[in-house]
Structures are given as C-alpha cells and as structure tokens.
Amino acid sequence: MGRSLYLILNRGLVVFGSFERSTIRDETSKSALIFTTSSLLKFPDTLTETYLQEFVAQQSMTIEFGVDVDRISVVSGNYHLSTNKGAVAARNLFIATGRDRKPIIPAWAGLEHFRGEVIHAAEFGSPQEYDGKRVLVVGSGNSGFDILNHLAKQKPSALWLSSRHGPTLVPKRLFGVTVHRLSPLLACLPTRLADAALAATSYMAFGDLRRFGIGNPTAGGASRLKDGTALASDDGAVRAIKAGTIKVMPELQSFDEDQVHFRDGKLVRQTSLLQRLVTLLISKGSSAISIC
Template identity: 80%
Template sequence: MIPTSETESTVVVGAGTAGLIAAFELRQVGIFPRIFERASRVGDQWRARHPQLTLNTHRDLSYLPSMRYPVGTPAFPKRDAVVAHLEDFVAKESMPIEFGVEVDHISISDGVYQLATNKGTVIARNIVIATGRDRKPIIPAWTGLERFKGKVIHAAEFGSPRDYDGKRVLVVGSGNSGFDILNHLAKQNTAALWLSSRHSPTLVPKRVFGVTVHRLSPLLAYFPTRLVDAALVATSYVAFGDLKRFGIGKPLTGGATRLKEGTALGSDDGAVKAIKAGTIKVLPEVQSFDEDHVYFKDGQACLPDIVISATGYASDLERIVGNLDLLDKQGRTLINGAQQLSHLPGLYFIGMRASIIGDIGSAKVQGRAIARAIRRRLATEI
C-alpha cells in the first residue's frame, strides 16, 4: 500500500514477534494500525540464522497470542518451527503487513509524527516501534584486526555447525549468542575450539533434574532483582559446580541485573561439559590480532582459522529516532512498553529490554499495556 497524506491513528514499525503482538493487542481494543516491515516476508530475521538455532525460552511461554505451537513441537522450538509459527499467526489473524517499507527517520511537529519511509512520508498520531534490540551486528575494532588473514564473522552469520569440522575456531563472547554457538560446535569435530570471555558469564542450564528451568521464570519475575540474582547463581552452581578452575569465575554482576542492563543470559546445552573435558579452552579478553594469531590480555595466544564475534548487536535506532532525545549513550531507549516521555506523547517502544520471562512473554505484557494507553489517548482526542 502506498503511504498517503492522511493522518493515521497508529503505525507499528516492525513485524517481528513484538510488532505482531503489538498489532494484535491494538486490534483487540478496536484500533487497526498500519504495520510496516522492511523485509519482504515475515520471519526473515529468523530465516537468516542457522537452522539449528532454537528459542532459549520454553514453547509454552513463547507462543504468539491466540495460538499455541502445534502438538509435538519440542520444548525449545527450532528456527523453522518459529518461522512457521509466525506465518501461521499472520494468516490466522489476517495481519495486513506492508512489506518492503523501511522507516528511515521519524520527526514530530505539533504532536503529530512524520515517518519518512522509502515509499513516502506517513503521518501518524501514535507510533509503536518494534524493530528490536538486535538490528545491527557489532564486531569490535580490535587492534590489528585488519591484518588478520583468517576469517572473521559475526555470530549472526554462523551458518551450519558442520561447516566448522576440521577448523580451529575462536568464539569471542560468552553471552547468549556465544553459548548457543558453543553448544553446537561442542558436538562437531573442530580441530580446536576456544572461548574468549571478557567477563565471567551467568550461565543457566536448560534443565535441572529434568525440570525445564525457564518454566520457573514467571515466578521469578515477581521477586526483587537481588533475589533473582542469587537464585540464578545457586541454579548455576547446582547444575555445573565451581567452574573457576576451568576459566569461568563468579560473574561481576548477577544474571537478573545483567538482563536489566540489556545482556541476555548464556544458556548451556552441552558447552559446559565440553569446557570441563578440555574440548573448549576458556581464554580471557582479546587484546590484539596479527596476520595469524589472536593475543589475549594475559599474554596467551591462539592460532584460529575462524573467529566468531558473539559480541552483541545494536538497535540502530540512532538513524531513525536519534533526533528525538530519547536514547542513552549506548543507543538504548529511555522508555519501553507503555512508558512515555512528556515531549513525545504517543511514541512507544516494545521489545527493547531483555526480561527474565523471555522476549515474547514480555512483549505480551507490554503489548497489552501499549494498546490500553493508545486507546485512552485516542479517546481523549474525540
């Protein structure tokens, strides 16, 4: 659909899980937003990842509104199951997504927003931005990186684990992406496998004594952060024991605290066993590169064929809303969910904070709150 000069009630930017949830909740209260998605189809961000990728959150806490995963879906759905779930939801709810529409810039004048897109300008009273925290992969500018003759990729480009058989692989970063990759590579026949960790991670097992740990997250969400930090440390110790002699010490901050700061937890599914067995060697922070080697802060070095940078993502929101005075120094939004800034009434963000209950569960809570807030706002304008 071609944008018009008519003022829209509400626009949702992004048709990933958070955007679809926001659109669904808005429709539930009688608001039918336009939905812009820059990709050509739903689920493209998931399709771009390796086929073995799974949700780190349990299926029963990670389904879209009105529609559970089919019977027989594993507890932690794989990439293709997630994509199918998104497609089925869009079809079931007849979501009128406008594909191929990229929002380049948002401005405000007299309480009304102008969205500059690749297909023209759209005017709206309310905007829900659901473009995600993981829009732009980050690879640090390590000293000497440009001299390195090996291959350097971001975790987003991981591909098939089989591609790494016979290769010497260094994974940099011990967060969610780093451990996801290590979980897979630990099952492959790599020639050598290293993990470089700047800070000791908070690790959680997928199961303890047969119980899926994430199923307990809705309960943990009610407790103070410091208590959840302690619970996660205890869970990690029960599952893994003391990992200090293997190069993984006590985290500087707790897992729940790190979630609030935007860092997702590492989820183990075989990597810790490989670390204990010596298959994965843990090294400290990267210091520099030369043509063949990677050097570390403690003076050690390794000789990898491939370096996988699991060093996080940026939201890339500076380009879209950097002029609106709502981002912190790290480019993160000052608000999330139904929160508002006084100088930006009607502008909302969804899915911009990590949560103990998982992104999808959190987006459901935020989506309902945003829908109620926009309904109240529109009612006062009548």
C-alpha cells in the same frame, strides 16, 4: 510501497530470521494460536517458527520483508519513513529494533591486518557452515553461549571461547524442568534473593566452572536482567568445555596477520589460529519496525 491500515517493516527476508530460529529450533512445535493459562506456563515451547508463521497467516498481517529504514521524520504530526523500497507515512510508529540493533565490533589493535574471517554474531547463519573450520567465539553472554551450544553439536576442527567476564549461566533444563518456567517465581523475589537463587541454580547444574577458565560474573543474574543483560543458557556447551572440546582462552587483546593475542593478567600468550579462523563477535538485536 503499498498502503495498509497496519504494516510491519522487517529487514529480514522471512518471518523468523536464521539466528532467532537457531535459538529455539529444538523446542517442540505447537499449532494452537491462542495462549491459554496452561500454555503460558510452557513458554517458550509454544513460541516457535511454525507458530509465528501460522499466526501471521491467520491474522492476514501485512509484512514487507527486506526493508531498510534510512530516515524517520515528523511532518504535520505524521511519521514519514524513507526506506530502500520507497516512502511510508503513518500516524503512529512502533520501533522494535532492540537495544543491540547495531552490531558492534571492538576496535582491537591489529584487527585490520588479520587474515582470518571475522563474522558478527548477527550474521551467524547455519551452524553447519562452520564444520571443518577453526572457530574462536568472543564473548560468553546469551548470544555467545547460544552459538557455542550449536557449534558443540557440529564438527568444527577447533573451537575456542574468549571472554572478559563470566556469564550468569543457567541450564536449559534442571531435573527435567525447563528453567525458563521458573521465571515467574524469580520475578516475585527481591533482587538479592533472585541473584542468589540463580547463582545456586548455576552451581547445582555445573559446579565450579572457574577451574575450566570460566570466571565469575560481574553482577548477579537478576541484577543484570534489570540492566537489560540476558542470562546465558547452556544446552551442551558446558559439557564440551569440561571435555576440552571447547578451549577457554583469556581475554582477547590484539591481532596480527596470523595470530590472536590473549591477555592473562600481566602475560600475553600468542596462539596461532590462522587456518580458516572465524571470529564471532557477540551482540544481537531484532530488526522489525511496526507502523500503523
């Protein structure tokens, strides 16, 4: 691997991976590469795939794609990386792989016998790939609702959501204003007040979702943000849940060859979901390592 003053190693094959691109693909694109005071207030509208590609080109950044780092060691004060494309040495190392870098699939009973397809959210790919399929999304956090938002606009033959706890859910926009733009204001509030503000925003936007099977979150949104748990953002999924297009199921308990078992208090319900079932397991992190 060639030497460079500044080098970025990325496991993905493009500047902006497929899952991250799906997260904000409907935001407007802007070509300005310098954030002004006004443009910062419009974040993340300015943070688009086009922007990142233009930024990389303008800065002449050296990026190696498709790189897996197997081992990092320190020799004589320098970092030595072993990768699938050769060795790399650097004086300084920045690791930006995210807190959820390694996909985790729970060890549900019977999963090894299940004949349906099991896909982790990190490998979600294109929403169009799920047209005509029976899809069970497990987990209602940030990644889970992002997937639901996209699948609600597609044509799966059936769509379910199973979750242990309710999410801290906010609308993408409220009264025409992007909710993320209010983040600086929430950051100025004490955590308890910010929790209350987020709960009020959710209720104002969606009403009481418990009658549709979505439970209350285990903690307030601002409190969970401090623990590293992102808010879930709605962009069509709640409408589909209320319409019955997305059916909310109890907590997933176990699998057998052609059925998924759900827990509902002391009751276990069996639902046959064999026909081309895809289970999406929710956990996602970034995959870039920067060294210089």
